Amino acid sequence: xxxxxxxxxxxxxxxxxxxxxxxxxxxxxxxxxxxxxxxxxxxxxxxxxxxxxxxxxxxxxxxxxxxxxxxxxxxxxxxxxxxxxxxxxxxxxxxxxxxxxxxxxxxxxxxxxxxxxxxxxxxxxxxxxxxxxxxxxxxxxxxxxxxxxxxxxxxxxxxxxxxxxxxxxxxxxxxxxxxxxxxxxxxxxxxxxxxxxxxxxxxxxxxxxxxxxxxxxxxxxxxxxxxxxxxxxxxxxxxxxxxxxxxxxxxxxxxxxxxxxxxxxxxxxxxxxxxxxxxxxxxxxxxxxxxxxxxxxxxxxxxxxxxxxxxxxxxxxxxxxxxxxxxxxxxxxxxxxxxxxxxxxxxxxxxxxxxxxxxxxxxxxxxxxxxxxxxxxxxxxxxxx
Numbered sequence: 001x002x003x004x005x006x007x008x009x010x011x012x013x014x015x016x017x018x019x020x021x022x023x024x025x026x027x028x029x030x031x032x033x034x035x036x037x038x039x040x041x042x043x044x045x046x047x048x049x050x051x052x053x054x055x056x057x058x059x060x061x062x063x064x065x066x067x068x069x070x071x072x073x074x075x076x077x078x079x080x081x082x083x084x085x086x087x088x089x090x091x092x093x094x095x096x097x098x099x100x101x102x103x104x105x106x107x108x109x110x111x112x113x114x115x116x117x118x119x120x121x122x123x124x125x126x127x128x129x130x131x132x133x134x135x136x137x138x139x140x141x142x143x144x145x146x147x148x149x150x151x152x153x154x155x156x157x158x159x160x161x162x163x164x165x166x167x168x169x170x171x172x173x174x175x176x177x178x179x180x181x182x183x184x185x186x187x188x189x190x191x192x193x194x195x196x197x198x199x200x201x202x203x204x205x206x207x208x209x210x211x212x213x214x215x216x217x218x219x220x221x222x223x224x225x226x227x228x229x230x231x232x233x234x235x236x237x238x239x240x241x242x243x244x245x246x247x248x249x250x251x252x253x254x255x256x257x258x259x260x261x262x263x264x265x266x267x268x269x270x271x272x273x274x275x276x277x278x279x280x281x282x283x284x285x286x287x288x289x290x291x292x293x294x295x296x297x298x299x300x301x302x303x304x305x306x307x308x309x310x311x312x313x314x315x316x317x318x319x320x321x322x323x324x325x326x327x328x329x330x331x332x333x334x335x336x337x338x339x340x341x342x343x344x345x346x347x348x349x350x351x352x353x354x355x356x357x358x359x360x361x362x363x364x365x366x367x368x369x370x371x372x373x374x375x376x377x378x379x380x381x382x383x384x385x
Contacts (some may be wrong), residue, residue, distance in 0.1 A: 001069055003186070007251050011065035013058075025245045026050075026058045047228045055233060059241040063248055067206065070185035070254075071198050073218035075225075077232055078244065082181065082201025083109045084237035085215025089197050090114070092227040093146045093175045096122040101139045102148040103130035103160055105356075107179060110150070131291070133164035140172060149178040149195070151298070154334070155307055155344075155363060156282045157182070159291050162298055166194030181205075184335075186258050187300045197223065204335025205303075208250040208257050212243045257337070257368065261304030264371035268364065269306050271375045277382045279360075280309040305334055307363045310385065315345045317385050318360055324381040327374055334365035339374055341365075 001010070017024050031050040033039035042049040050056055060078055068076035079085040090113060094100060102114055104127045114125050126139040136147055147169050151160045162178065169176045177197040178190045184205035190198050200206060202214035217227065232238075239247075269283040281288070284295040285302035295302070310318055322330060328341040342363040366374060 003070070003255055006066055006069045007254060010069055011062040013062070023059060023062050023245065023248060025241050026053075027241050028057075029053050047225060053241065054236055054238055055228070057241050057244070059248070060239060060244040063244045063251075066248070066251055067185070067200075067202070067216050068218050071180075071200075071218040072185075072189045072191045073198065074221040076216055076218045077224055077228060078202065078239045078247075079215040079217070079232075080237045080239050081213050082107075082199070082203055082215035083113075084235070085199045085201075085217045086110050086179065087113055087117075088227055088231040088235065088237070089177050089199050089217045090118070090146065090148065092223070092231050093177070093197075094118065094123050095145075097143060098123055098145040099141045099143045100125040100146045100148060101136055101144055102127050103150055103153075103158075104128060105153055105156070105158070106148065106150045107154065107181075110148070110179065114148070130158060130160035133161045133168060136160075136165050137168050140168075140174065144172075144174055147174055147176045149176065149190075151178060151180075151188075151190075152182050152284050152295075154182055154305060155357060155361075157284050157289075157305070157307070159284065159294050159298065161294060162190050162195060163193040166190075166196075169196075170194060181335075182303050182305060183299060184254070184258050184303070186255060187262070187303060188298055191218070193298070196220075202247060203333060205254065205258055205261075206251065206335075207247045208254065208335055208337070209246070210333070210336035210338065212239075212246050212250075214239050214243060214247060258303075259301075260368050261335075261366055262301045264369075264374065265302060265304045265306055265366040267371045268366050268375060268378070269302075271378070272306070272308050275379075275382060277311050277385060278308050279311045282307040282309075282361075304366045305363065306366070307361055309358055310360045310362060312360050312385065315359060318343055318345050318362065321381050321385040322362065324384045325377055326380075327369055327377040328364065337368045339365060339367040339369055 042051045046055040064076045128135040128139045176195045178195045180198050181201040198218040200216040202216045272281045283306040322343045328339045331340050344361040345359045
């Protein structure tokens with residue numbers, strides 16, 4: 001399906017809404033019925049019909065259709081955060097006594113979910129180096145029910161051979177889930193490579209304006225129906241109609257934003273690779289990346305994230321570099337219009353995160369500003385370091 005059609009027209013139902021160009025916001029918790037028969041019918045198909053906004057809301061339903069189509073999936077669910085989407089997807093697959101194989105260094109809250117939360121209920125796990133597909137196969141046990149991927153991850157950008165791992169899983173009847181947040185649905189489509197469930201932190205590119213927190217799960221209609229009836233409705237981590245409308249607005253410019261960010265990040269990465277005060281650059285499409293061929297095989301282009309390792313002797317120099325930047329906001333997350341800097345040394349103050357990465361690593365997100373302005377800003381901050 002054409003991307004521009006998905007972003008601008010799919011699921012709009014303008015003929016039902018008085019020809020409104022922008023989808024209406026159904027800011028209601030409840031829906032009324034004229035007869036018992038009508039109420040009964042809607043309740044039996046609550047994922048597809050207005051009954052109660054916790055289950056179905058027309059504004060949210062429009063968003064579901066668009067994101068599912070972008071990811072090449074049959075259906076999708078939208079959650080109130082990326083962490084909620086990951087948790088629901090994983091819990092829809094595993095039960096007490098099952099085993100999970102997960103790539104090393106996943107998103108911190110995914111790590112907590114698998115290693116701490118689900119472990120309390122008898123779910124065992126193994127974290128493996130994702131560089132070789134055989135590592136996943138070697139970790140599979142008789143009770144393995146899930147392989148969890150994150151390709152690339154969002155700090156050092158290691159990738160997994162998605163197609164090869166999905167094939168291994170299918171041959172053994174094991175479900176696969178992948179976090180595709182780094183790429184957005186425009187730069188990588190894991191379902192086409194055989195993955196069963198795709199999750200996104202929709203807070204990032206899908207929303208794109210740093211004003212909504214949300215998560216998305218994309219899969220077959222059968223899997224989504226099961227997840228809706230169990231995890232989604234039970235936990236109730238739904239998104240509001242107002243937030244869904246903001247994301248729909250953000251989607252209109254998704255292609256423009258993602259391409260702009262990717263083009264600018266490539267220029268910044270090329271600058272960083274040549275700078276004498278930067279020891280290393282982590283970026284999927286870097287010519288020095290040992291996984292470059294895999295990136296070119298699986299991804300249409302690099303995203304807006306890259307990490308640099310500064311050639312410094314102490315944390316004060318890292319702080320001086322970050323504090324001297326004028327066009328980068330110091331913040332977490334990514335995918336919005338604004339460029340961001342995230343120093344890994346800041347994690348030392350938090351007990352919520354274990355940080356095995358170098359203290360002199362700094363993650364950059366390249367937003368929609370002119371790349372030459374951003375490069376000049378990095379240059380002057382490096383000189384002050």
